[in-house]
Amino acid sequence: MIYSPIPTDVVFxxxxxxxxxxxxxxxxxxxxxxxxxxxxxxxxxxxDYLKYHNLLGSKNI
Structure with missing residues (x-):
């Protein structure tokens, strides 16, 4: 696995x-x-799940 050095956006x-x-x-x-x-x-x-559940399955991030 390859990890990104940016702690808030870890890409692997x-x-x-x-x-x-x-x-x-x-x-x-x-x-x-x-x-x-x-x-x-x-x-x-x-x-938090109730607040952000509408993001599940979306590409709007």
Missing amino acids: FDNTQIRQRHIKMYNNVTLEIVDGIVERIISTNPQ
Whole structure:
């Protein structure tokens, strides 16, 4: 795996899958973006999921 030196936008490539994944921080919420589409919202606050659930599956990041 190759990791980006930028902590807020970690880009890594998995050699077993030809997919580009980004981890982005947005207002203390971590968004996992795979091939340009938001796939996961990671947060310790359950209300963050309700606030950002409309981003799941979108390319508008």
